[in-house]
Amino acid sequence: MSSSRMILQAKPPLLPPAAGETERLEMRVHERMEALEAAWRALERDPSVSMHQGYDWCSAWVRAHPGLRLALVEGRAGGRTVMILPLVIARRRGSHVAGYIGSAYSNINGGLFDPAARIDPDALGNGIRQALKGRADLMVLERVPLQWRERLSPLAYLSHTENQNRAFQVPLFQSFEDTLRQVNAKRRRKKFRLQQRRLEEAGGYLVIDTLEPAEQHALLDEFFRQKAERFKAQGLPDVFADAPVRAFFHALLDAPRDDADYPLRLHALRLKEDGGPILAVTGTSRKGDHVICQFGSIRDDLLPEASPGEFLFWYVIEQACHEGASIFDFGIGDQNYKRSWCTVETVHYDVLVPITLLGHLSAGIHRLAVRAVAEIKARPRLYGALQRLRQRRTAAGASEPETGEEPA
Numbered sequence: 351m352s353s354s355r356m357i358l359q360a361k362p363p364l365l366p367p368a369a370g371e372t373e374r375l376e377m378r379v380h381e382r383m384e385a386l387e388a389a390w391r392a393l394e395r396d397p398s399v400s401m402h403q404g405y406d407w408c409s410a411w412v413r414a415h416p417g418l419r420l421a422l423v424e425g426r427a428g429g430r431t432v433m434i435l436p437l438v439i440a441r442r443r444g445s446h447v448a449g450y451i452g453s454a455y456s457n458i459n460g461g462l463f464d465p466a467a468r469i470d471p472d473a474l475g476n477g478i479r480q481a482l483k484g485r486a487d488l489m490v491l492e493r494v495p496l497q498w499r500e501r502l503s504p505l506a507y508l509s510h511t512e513n514q515n516r517a518f519q520v521p522l523f524q525s526f527e528d529t530l531r532q533v534n535a536k537r538r539r540k541k542f543r544l545q546q547r548r549l550e551e552a553g554g555y556l557v558i559d560t561l562e563p564a565e566q567h568a569l570l571d572e573f574f575r576q577k578a579e580r581f582k583a584q585g586l587p588d589v590f591a592d593a594p595v596r597a598f599f600h601a602l603l604d605a606p607r608d609d610a611d612y613p614l615r616l617h618a619l620r621l622k623e624d625g626g627p628i629l630a631v632t633g634t635s636r637k638g639d640h641v642i643c644q645f646g647s648i649r650d651d652l653l654p655e656a657s658p659g660e661f662l663f664w665y666v667i668e669q670a671c672h673e674g675a676s677i678f679d680f681g682i683g684d685q686n687y688k689r690s691w692c693t694v695e696t697v698h699y700d701v702l703v704p705i706t707l708l709g710h711l712s713a714g715i716h717r718l719a720v721r722a723v724a725e726i727k728a729r730p731r732l733y734g735a736l737q738r739l740r741q742r743r744t745a746a747g748a749s750e751p752e753t754g755e756e757p758a
Contacts, residue, residue: 372468372469372470372473373428373432373468373469373470374427375425375426375427375469375470375474376425376426376427376477377424377425377426377478377481378424378426378481379421379422379423379424379481379482379485380420380422381419381420381421382420382422383409383412383422386422386424386431386434387405389424389430389434390405390462392431393431393433393434393462394462396463396465397499397637397638397639397640398460398465398498398499398501399460399461399462399463399637400459400460400637401613401635401640402450402452402453402456402457403434403436403450403456403459403462404637406602406606407452407456407605407613408451410598410602410613411452411598412451413601414594414595414597414598414601415598419438419439420437420439420451421438421439421448421481421485421486422435422436423435423437423478425477427467427468427469430464431464432464432467432469433467433504434461434462435450435461435462435478435491436461436462437449437482437489438450438451439485439486442712443712444708444712445706445708445709445711445712446485446487446488447487447489447490448485448488448489448490450491450492452598453492454589455595455598456493457517457642457682457698458493458498458517458679458696459492459493460495460498460503460505461491461503461505463503469504471507474504474507474508475508475703478508482703482705483705486705486709487708487709487712488702488703488704488705488706488708488709488712488716489701489702489705490700490701490702490713490716491505491701492513492698492700493513493515493517493682493699493700494510494698494699494701495517495697496697496699498696505701508701508702509701509703510699510701510702511699511700511717511720512700512720512724513697513698513699513700514720515682515683515684515698516695516698517679517695517698518679518680518683518684518689518691518694519677519678519679519680519692519693519694520532520533520667520677520692520693520694521676521694522667522675522676522677522678523671523676524672524674526667526668526671529667529671532693533690533691533693538690541657542661545656545658545660545661546661548655548656549656549658552621552622552653552656553621553622553626555620555621555629556620556622557618557662558616558617558618558619558628559617559665559669561615563603566615566616567600569616569618569628570599570600570603570614570633572618572631573616573631573633573645573647574590576631576648576649577590577645577647578591579650580647580648580650599614599633602635603616609673610637610638610639611636611637612635612636613635614633614635614644615633615634615635615636616631616633617631617633617662618630618632618662619631619658619661619662619665621653627652629649629652629658630658630661630662631647631662632647632659632662632663633645634666634670636675639674639675639676640677640679641675641678641679642679642681643663643666643678643680644681646659646662646663659687660687660690663687680692682698684727700716700720702717
């Protein structure tokens with residue numbers, strides 16, 4: 351039986367911890383990652399910890415962006431590290447804001463918490479404020495699911511506002527056929543066969559699935575090229591243009607990996623098997639049984655009728671099933687191709703902890719800005735008009751670059 355019903359993971363009910371069961375929490379702040387590496391890697395083994403707060407991911411970002419002002423908040427209880435918030439402090443709207451490292455290119459951001467720790471919500475909020483006092487006016491943790499992998503985040507007890515974007519996932523089964531049954535298997539197979547026929551009529555195709563480092567780096571450069579062309583055609587700023595951002599993604603390709611954990615892996619669809627043009631590229635990460643699509647690109651000028659990006663996703667999702675993953679995550683951003691695959695829609699929140707009077711003011715502005723964007727996106731005509739205005743401003747050289755991009 352197939353179903354297109356979206357399962358909404360909304361704000362979970364918050365039940366206070368049982369009295370007398372919490373541990374005394376001591377906070378420390380570190381400015382270098384190396385001091386926390388052992389404890390960090392121990393905490394990130396937990397399946398609920400996002401790849402995006404993993405040590406290798408954050409380290410790659412820090413190395414690619416020298417001069418960052420880090421504030422790595424460590425919480426200790428009972429002589430052991432029970433939490434780490436990997437933060438960087440930057441200037442935003444006139445105030446100093448602490449946020450997750452590399453958060454413009456991440457989602458499912460939950461921090462690192464020991465699941466066995468009994469953390470008092472008040473102690474957590476007060477500890478963060480004391481730790482960041484004199485360093486930041488406000489802590490903003492963006493795109494945090496309050497509940498993930500059936501576990502309530504300790505961050506859920508802190509002040510938060512719903513983020514304007516949601517993430518989309520499809521549960522995976524070892525049988526690809528069982529996975530397809532969730533998303534109207536008959537219609538999807540028919541569409542896949544049509545795409546396949548169009549590719550074969552154009553001379554055939556090859557799905558590139560190499561792990562050879564040089565080829566992986568070459569595919570990443572091809573993604574950057576395709577994405578730059580697409581942004582230019584749309585009149586939008588290229589969020590992958592900066593050299594440090596590109597260096598970061600290249601560094602992820604060189605990070606340690608195994609079959610169940612890899613920071614970045616590229617797949618591509620090539621037209622013909624004799625070195626023809628690459629029609630589409632996608633990049634995924636995996637941590638345990640969770641596969642995240644980080645980005646994707648297509649050639650707009652070649653075989654758009656074959657939907658090469660969607661065709662490539664079929665292969666990547668099928669492979670994830672065979673390799674034992676249980677979640678394929680398309681990440682942040684509401685787009686039709688994501689809804690065509692996904693049965694789970696995850697609500698994200700921005701966690702706000704003001705530290706100074708200016709921070710309280712900045713938190714209020716952040717809430718208003720998020721609500722305004724959400725209202726605009728809920729009105730397609732207004733959203734389209736603003737997108738066209740942004741395109742004209744970009745063409746005239748007046749637009750500021752965005753801080754992130756929906757991985758599609």
